[in-house]
Amino acid sequence: MKCKSISLSFSFRFFAMQRKILFVLAQVLHIQSRMFLCRLFVVFILVFETFYSCKEEVGDPNPYADVLSSTPLSKIENYVGLESEDWDSRILNLDKHALDYVNELNRIDGFTESPSPIKNLDVFKSILLEALNSQTDPVVSLLKNKLLRIYVCENLGGSAVTGIVRKDGKSIGGFVILDANTLNRNANDWISYKENSTFQKGNINIRIKIEEEKQNTKANALRYILLHEFGHILSETENIGPSFFSPKRSYSNYEFYKGIWKSEKVSYLDDSVFTIRPQIRFYSESISLDENWEKIYPILSKTPFPTLYAATNADDFFADSFVSYVHVVLEKKPWKLEILKDNKPVFKMENGIAKDSLRSQRQILERIFPN
Template identity: 25%
Template sequence: MIISPEIAFWNDAIQQPAERRHGPAPEHLVAALRASHAGLAFATAAGFDEDVDRALASLPPAVLARLHTSWLGAYVVEGLEREALTDLVLTPDGEFLGIATLLDAGELADVTANGWASARASAAFPASPSLVEVRVEEAGADTRANALRLVLLHEAGKALAAGRRFIPDWWAGEAQGEYSFLPLSWRVDEAGGIVPADDALRRAGADPAATYEAIEGTAWLTPFGAQSPLDDFAEAFALYAHIVLSDRPYAVRAFDGAAPVDYAPRWDAPRLAGKLALLKRFVPDVAREADPQVAAAALPFAPLVGTAPLMRRAFNKVDMAPVAQALLARAESDQLDANAYLDFAITLQLTGDRDVAMDVQAEAVRIRPHYTLPARQGEMLRLLVIMGLGDLMANTPIEFLLEESDVTLEMLYVTADAPWPDVVPEHDVMMVCMGENDANQPLLARLSEWIAGWPRPVINGPDRIAVLSRDGACNALSGIDGVEMPQTVRLARARVAALAAAPETLTDVLPDGVFPLIVRPLGSHAGHDLDKIDTPAGLAAYLERVPADSFYLSRFVDYRGANGLFGKYRVVLVEGVPYLAHFASSEHWMVHYLNAGMGESAAKRALEAEAMAQFDATFAARHRAALAEIDRRIGLQYVGMDCAETPDGRLLVFEVDNAMIVHAMDDEATYPYKKPAMRKIFTAFRRMLENARTRR
C-alpha cells in the first residue's frame, strides 16, 4: 500500500479524465515508495510519458469510463525493479484515496508490443522462455506505445478487481464469502486455500506446446492467467479489451520438439462463456452498439442521459427495454454510478413501473444529490435547478425548456431528511423547480428559509409555489373579474362518504356545490381517478372503487363549445406574458392531449393550429386583464395553467402549476405549426433567465 498525505494532489488527479491521469511521479510519491523500493528514482527515459499518453488515449471508451471513479493514474519512475505496480493509496489515517499505477521507464524502455506479450506469455514457462511467441500487433503497430497499452490494460484489470468481489482482494489474503469471477476457474479447498478448479495445465507440465493444447479444455485464457486469481482476472480483462473491444490480434505459437502449436483464444467458445458474460456486463462493447442511446446508457459512469432524450424515445414508441437493461447492468456493476440510477429511474417511470422508479430515484439521490447536464450550444449561463423527489410531473420540465440551449443545468435534489448542502454548484441564477404537493409543503417551507437572502437571483420562490395546491390556487384566484374557478375543497374519505349519504349537506363544505361534482384524490394528475359524479349514489360508487384517503371536490362547469367539443388550453406565463403550449379538443369533458384524438383528427389539429396562430390577438387579448391579475396573485416568473373558455366567455381555470409538461416532441410532419409556437416559449424562458442574471 502507498501511504500518502498529499490528499490535494490525488483529489486533483481524479478530477481529470482518466486518459489524462499520467506523468512523471511527483517527489512525494517517490519518497513514499522508497521505504519498500530503496532504488526508486525519477524517470529519465526520453519520450516515455508521451507513449503513456498515446497508450491511454487508445484504450476503449468503456475501459476509461470504468477507471473513472477510483483509478488515480499512471506515474513513471525508474528503479522499481519490475515493469509495473498497481496498489492502493491511503492517507496516514488509513482513508482510501484510490488506486495508482507505477510504470518503470527503465524496465519498459525498449519494449515492443509483440516482444512484451511474448515475454509475458513465456513467464509461465521459466524453464523454456524462448519457446513461446505472441503476436498482438501487426508490424507497423509493434511499438512501445502499444506495449504500454497492454501493460496498462493488465494493470487496469488489477485496479478494477479491487473491492468488487470478482476475486478475493489481493491485500485480504484469503477468500471470504462469495465471488462472481473466482469460481469460473478456481475453487476454495478444505483448508481455505484457493486452488485451480481444473488440473489440466498441471498435467501438461512445463511443455509450452502441451500446455496450450490443454488450455483449450479449460476456462483460462492463457497459462499466465492460471498462476493466480488476480493474474486470471487481469489477463481476462486485458484480452477482452484487446480482442473483443479493440479488434486487435492475439496469436500464440508455442514450440516443442515436434510441430509448433498455434493458439488464439476464441471468446465465442463455450469454455469462455462465463467470463465473457461477466466482462460484457462490466465493460460493455459500446463501440458496436448501433443504437446511440443504448451505447450512452451502457457506458460505465457515463454522463447523465436525462429526462428529455429518454422521454422523447418513449414518446416516439422506440423500444425502451434495451436502454433499461443497459442502465440496470450499469447500476448493478457499480453501486456508486449515480447517473445510471437516476436514468434508470426515469426509464422505469416511462415504462410504467412508478413505484420501483421512485425507490431507484431515492437511491440515486442518496448516492449523490447533484447532477449536471451540460449546455448543448456552448455554455453562456449556468442555472442551479432545485428539484424534489417524484415522478415526471413533480418538477418544472426544465430539460425540455432548455433542451438545445446554451444553458448548463446544475440539478440539485433536496429532500426532507437531508440538510441544505454546505457547498452548492457554481451558478448564475437559481430556479426552484420543485412542484407543489402535500409531501413537499414542509420542504418548500424549509427551502424558503434555506435560500432567504440568496446571493444570486432566484426564480420561482418556494413560498409562492406552496400556494399552488388545487384549493390554494382556487383561493388565490377567487374574485378575479372574468375568471371562473369553481371553489375547491379537500375532504377526508369519511366526510365524502357522509356527503354521499346526506347530499343536502354539500353546501356546508362547498358553498357553490351542486351535482355534478368533479372528484379526484389528492395528488393525482393526468386524470388518474378523476371523475364527474352526477348523483349522490354515483359518489358512493366512486368511493367503492377509489381507495384514497382524501379527495378534492369542486363543482362541474360545462364548457362545451359551439362546435360541440370541449377545448382545453395549456397556457404558460413567462414573466407575465402568456404563451400557448397546446390546445386540445375532445368530445369528452375530461380533456388530455394524449387521449383527445389529436393525431387522428385533422380537424382538431386545424383548430389547434388556428388557436396558436391567433393566440395573441384572440385568447390572450380577450383575457388580458384576467391573465395579468392571475400573474400578479400567483407571483411566479414561470408557471403553467390548464384552462378553457365558458360559453359566456369567462376564463375557466382548471389548474395552476409550475410543473406542467411543456415540450416540442410532436412529429413535425403531423403538427407543423407546433414547433414555432414552442420556440416562442423556449425563447421567452431563456430571456427570463438572462433578465434575472442582469438584475442581480
C-alpha cells in the same frame, strides 16, 4: 352411604394425589425445560463461536494489507485536480510516497530492487500519453474515472505494480507504477518476451502476436500493460474478488472464480486437469519448455484460463481476463500464440476469452462497462 362415602373419599384422595403428581411433574418439567434451554443456549453459543471462529479463519493471509492501508497513496487526500480529464496532469515521476510503497512490496516479495525516478520522463511520457489517448469507449470512461495516477520509475523489480485509492473507507480507484526500462519493446516483442520468461532457453520458443505490423508499437505494448494493471483496480472497485485491504482473502463467494479457484494460488484444476500449473512462474526461467510444452499449452487451450498468465493466480485470472476481453472481444484485435521448434510452428492457439467455459465471466465483464 358408607360405601358411597368411602368412594367419594377415595376419589378425593385420588384427585389430590393427581394434583400433587402433576405439580411435581410440572416442577420437573420446568426444571428440565430450563435445563434444556440452558443446554440449547450453550450449544447455540458454541455453534455461534465456532461459526465466527471458522469465518475468521477463512481465506489466505494477505501480507500486503498493512502496506495498502498505511501508504498515503491509498488516501484520497493525496490527490488533487482529479476533476481534470487531462492525462498529462496524472503522470508523475516517482516521489517519496511511491518509493516507500514499492520498497515495502519488494521487501514482502523478497526482491532487493529499489526504484528511482526516471531521468527522461518527457520522452517516456509521450509514449504513455499515446497509449492512453488511443483507448476507445467504453474503456476510456472507466480509465478517466478510476485510474487516478501513473508513476514512472526505473529499477522497479518488475514491469508494473498497482495500488488502490480509498475515500471514506470505499475503494474508488487506483494508481499504477511503471518501470520505463522494462517497457522498452514493441507490443509483439514484449508479450513474447513475457511468455518466454517462464521457461529455460532451449530449442523451442514462443511467439505471440497481439498487433498487426502497423500497430506493433511501444505505445500499444504500454496500452496492453496498463489495461492488465487496471484490471486489478477494477477487481477492487467493482467487488469482483476479495478486497486487497482484507487481512485474509477468500474467493469462495465470488462468482467470477466459481469452480476455477479454491484460493489465490490453488485451482480446482490442479489435481487432475492442469497438474503442471502450480509450477508456472513468469520471469523465473524455471521450467523446460522443450520437455513440458505438451503438458502446458494443449491443456491450457481446453481450460477456462484465457492465457497462461491468467492461470498463475486468481487475481491475475481476472486482470488478464479483463485485458483479453477488451483486446479480443471489444476491439477485435489479434491474440495468436505459436510454439516454434527450429523456427517452425508445432502448435498454435488463440486467446481463450471467447470459450464457452468463460461465458459467465464474460457476462460479469460486460456489466462493468457503462451503457
